[in-house]
Amino acid sequence: MVAENYDVDEKSPHDQAVVKQLKQQLQKVFGYSSFREGQLDVMMSALHGRDSLVLMPTGAGKSLCYQLPAISSDGLTVVISPLLSLMQDQVEAMLAMGIPAATLHSGLSSEASMQTLQQLQQQQIKILYVSPERALQPSFIERLQGYSLSFIAIDEAHCISQWGHDFRPEYGQLGQLRQYLPNVPFMALTATADAATQHDILERLQLHNPHCHRSSFDRPNIRYVVQEKYKPLKQVKDYVKKQKGAAGIIYCGSRKKTEEIAESLQQSGIKAAPYHARLEHQLKESTLRQFLRDDIDVVVATIAFGMGINKPNIRYVVHFDIPRSIESYYQETGRAGRDGLPAEAVMLFDPRDAQWIQRMIDEQDNEHRRLVEKQKFSAMQAMAEAQTCRRLVLLNYFNEFTDKECGNCDLCLDPPKRFDALEDAQKALSCVYRVGQQFGIGHIVEVLRGSKNQRVLDLKHDQLSTYGIGKDETHEYWFSVLRQLIHRGFIVQDIRRFAALQLTEAARAVLRGEVTIELAKPRINLTATRNSITDRGDYNKILFRRLRKLRKDIADRDSVPPFVVFSDASLVEMCIEYPTSSADMLTITGVGQVKLERYGADFIAAIQAFLNGASERQLFNG
Structure with missing residues (x-):
C-alpha cells in the first residue's frame, strides 16, 4: 500500500478552493494550523467520492480524516463505531466545537431518538454515529436511502476481518450496505492491521479502487518497557504511586484480577476502579464517565475496556499479563499518549503466563483460528523476551522495516549487561x-x-x-x-x-x-521509569497544574470531559508560550474560534494572574 501526496498546485481551481476551505475550517473549528501526513489525501478522496482504507496509529488524527470533510460537504456523514461510550464521547467533542453531531443507539430514550430522527429529516445534523447493529437494520437502511449521504466512515475496521485480533461477526456483515448504497463512498479506518487483515477489509467491504493510506506505526512519544514479573501487585502499586495522579489503564487477563488489583490500589489511596464484561452496565458506564472526567485516575480492566476510548491524556498503560497478539498489545498501548505528550507502556512478563495462554489456544476447537492465534502469540512472546530494541520488533512485525534503535525503550535506555x-x-x-x-x-x-x-x-x-x-x-x-x-x-x-x-x-x-x-x-527495577511521566518536558509545571484545575472546574460546570475543553497538549503549549490575548490564544494548537469564545477568557485571566504573581524561579523552574 502506497500513500499518495496531495499536491495542491497540480489540481484544478475547484480542488484548490476546496483545500483552502479545509485549511480554514481546520484552524477555525479544530484549532490546528496544518494537516498531519496523509490527512489531506484521505479527505480529498472522500470529497471526490472515492473509497479509502486508512491505517493510522492511535493519536495520528484518524478521526479528523472524516470529521473535517463531513462538515465541509453538503450531505450527512455516517460513522459506524463499535462502542456506545465512544460514540457519545465523540459527539460531545463535536458539539463543544460547534459541529452538529448526534448518535443513535439502544441506550437512548425514545424521546431522544425521535428528536435525532427529526433533526436528520430537517438536515440539521452533519455527523451521525451509529453501531454496526443499527447500521444493518432494514428500517435504518431504508432511512439512509432517503438522505443525501456524503460518505460512510467505518472506524476500528480491523473488527471486520477474520484475520484481525478483534473479529466481530456483525462488523463482518457491513459489506451488505453496498447493495443498498452503491454510489456512497466508504472510508475504512484502523490503527492495527497486518497485510492479511488489510486484504480482508478491502474484500469484505467491497471497496472500489480505494485510496490506501498507511502512516508509520511508530508512536515515538510512547516508551516501551518490559519488567520481569516477580511480585506483580507490589510492582504495579509502586509504579502507579510514582505517577502522581496521572491517568492510566492496567490490563489484566481475568475479571477476578481486575477487582483484586483495583481494591488493592484503592486501599493504597489511589482513585481506581475495575472494569470487565460481567459488571452491571450502569457500573461500567459510571466507571468510564468518571475516568473520562478525571474523577478516577486508574481503570483496571480486561480487554473489554478501551477500544477507541476518546481520552487523549492517558499517560500510561500497564499490562499485568501478556496480551495474545502484537496487534492487541499495539492497540492497547496506543491508548496512552494520544495527545502526543510523553507516555509509557509497561508490561510485566512471566514465562508461565505464556505457557498458560498457549494451552488455552491449543484447546480451541476451530483449527483455523487456533493456527492464527498461535502464530500471533508466538510473535508477542518473542517481543516480550527480546534483547534488542522493543520498537524495532514492533515496527518490523507491521512490515515497517528499520534497523535504527529508538532510544526510548527499556533496552535502549538501559542495555542488558x-x-x-x-x-x-x-x-x-x-x-x-x-x-x-x-x-x-x-x-x-x-x-x-x-x-x-x-x-x-x-x-x-x-x-x-x-x-x-x-x-x-x-x-x-x-x-x-x-x-x-x-x-x-x-x-x-x-x-x-x-x-x-x-x-x-x-x-x-x-x-x-x-x-x-x-x-x-x-532486570528487576523499572530503570526507565524512575520519575513520573508528567515530570518530562520543558514547560512550567506549576502553571500546568493550575490550568488543569481550571479545566476540570469548567468541565464539571459544563458536564463534559476535561479534554473536551482543552487537551493536555494545548495546556502544555500554554505553559510554554504564556498567551495573554485572544490573538495569542488562537496560535495555541487545539484552540479554534468556538473554544476561544467559550473558554479563552478564563484561561487568559489565569495565565495573566500567574504571570503577575510568579517569581522568576517559578517561571523557569516550574
Missing part, C-alpha cells in the same frame, strides 16, 4: 535436581535462599546440599536466573504438573562445567 553465570547456573540447576524435579520456580528460590518457609522444612529440603547456597542474592535475582535458564533450554516447565521445573539434556554440560554460559543481569 551480561555476566559469567556458570557458577550461578550450576547452583540453580543443581537445586532443581536435588528437589527431585518436582517443584516450581518459587520453591526452588526458597531453597536456594535458605528460607525457613514451613513447606521447605516439612519436606526436609533444608537438609539438602543446595539449601542456602544462594542466600547472598535476592528472590528477584534467582527468579531471573531460572527464567533465563528456561529461555536457554536448560530447564523446562511441565504445565501438567503445576509448572514443575525439569532439567533437559543440555543441563548436563553446565553442571559438569564443560561449557561457558553468559546471562543478562536481572
Whole structure:
C-alpha cells in the first residue's frame, strides 16, 4: 500500500478552493494550523467520492480524516463505531466545537431518538454515529436511502476481518450496505492491521479502487518497557504511586484480577476502579464517565475496556499479563499518549503466563483460528523476551522495516549487561535436581535462599546440599536466573504438573562445567521509569497544574470531559508560550474560534494572574 501526496498546485481551481476551505475550517473549528501526513489525501478522496482504507496509529488524527470533510460537504456523514461510550464521547467533542453531531443507539430514550430522527429529516445534523447493529437494520437502511449521504466512515475496521485480533461477526456483515448504497463512498479506518487483515477489509467491504493510506506505526512519544514479573501487585502499586495522579489503564487477563488489583490500589489511596464484561452496565458506564472526567485516575480492566476510548491524556498503560497478539498489545498501548505528550507502556512478563495462554489456544476447537492465534502469540512472546530494541520488533512485525534503535525503550535506555553465570547456573540447576524435579520456580528460590518457609522444612529440603547456597542474592535475582535458564533450554516447565521445573539434556554440560554460559543481569527495577511521566518536558509545571484545575472546574460546570475543553497538549503549549490575548490564544494548537469564545477568557485571566504573581524561579523552574 502506497500513500499518495496531495499536491495542491497540480489540481484544478475547484480542488484548490476546496483545500483552502479545509485549511480554514481546520484552524477555525479544530484549532490546528496544518494537516498531519496523509490527512489531506484521505479527505480529498472522500470529497471526490472515492473509497479509502486508512491505517493510522492511535493519536495520528484518524478521526479528523472524516470529521473535517463531513462538515465541509453538503450531505450527512455516517460513522459506524463499535462502542456506545465512544460514540457519545465523540459527539460531545463535536458539539463543544460547534459541529452538529448526534448518535443513535439502544441506550437512548425514545424521546431522544425521535428528536435525532427529526433533526436528520430537517438536515440539521452533519455527523451521525451509529453501531454496526443499527447500521444493518432494514428500517435504518431504508432511512439512509432517503438522505443525501456524503460518505460512510467505518472506524476500528480491523473488527471486520477474520484475520484481525478483534473479529466481530456483525462488523463482518457491513459489506451488505453496498447493495443498498452503491454510489456512497466508504472510508475504512484502523490503527492495527497486518497485510492479511488489510486484504480482508478491502474484500469484505467491497471497496472500489480505494485510496490506501498507511502512516508509520511508530508512536515515538510512547516508551516501551518490559519488567520481569516477580511480585506483580507490589510492582504495579509502586509504579502507579510514582505517577502522581496521572491517568492510566492496567490490563489484566481475568475479571477476578481486575477487582483484586483495583481494591488493592484503592486501599493504597489511589482513585481506581475495575472494569470487565460481567459488571452491571450502569457500573461500567459510571466507571468510564468518571475516568473520562478525571474523577478516577486508574481503570483496571480486561480487554473489554478501551477500544477507541476518546481520552487523549492517558499517560500510561500497564499490562499485568501478556496480551495474545502484537496487534492487541499495539492497540492497547496506543491508548496512552494520544495527545502526543510523553507516555509509557509497561508490561510485566512471566514465562508461565505464556505457557498458560498457549494451552488455552491449543484447546480451541476451530483449527483455523487456533493456527492464527498461535502464530500471533508466538510473535508477542518473542517481543516480550527480546534483547534488542522493543520498537524495532514492533515496527518490523507491521512490515515497517528499520534497523535504527529508538532510544526510548527499556533496552535502549538501559542495555542488558551480561555476566559469567556458570557458577550461578550450576547452583540453580543443581537445586532443581536435588528437589527431585518436582517443584516450581518459587520453591526452588526458597531453597536456594535458605528460607525457613514451613513447606521447605516439612519436606526436609533444608537438609539438602543446595539449601542456602544462594542466600547472598535476592528472590528477584534467582527468579531471573531460572527464567533465563528456561529461555536457554536448560530447564523446562511441565504445565501438567503445576509448572514443575525439569532439567533437559543440555543441563548436563553446565553442571559438569564443560561449557561457558553468559546471562543478562536481572532486570528487576523499572530503570526507565524512575520519575513520573508528567515530570518530562520543558514547560512550567506549576502553571500546568493550575490550568488543569481550571479545566476540570469548567468541565464539571459544563458536564463534559476535561479534554473536551482543552487537551493536555494545548495546556502544555500554554505553559510554554504564556498567551495573554485572544490573538495569542488562537496560535495555541487545539484552540479554534468556538473554544476561544467559550473558554479563552478564563484561561487568559489565569495565565495573566500567574504571570503577575510568579517569581522568576517559578517561571523557569516550574
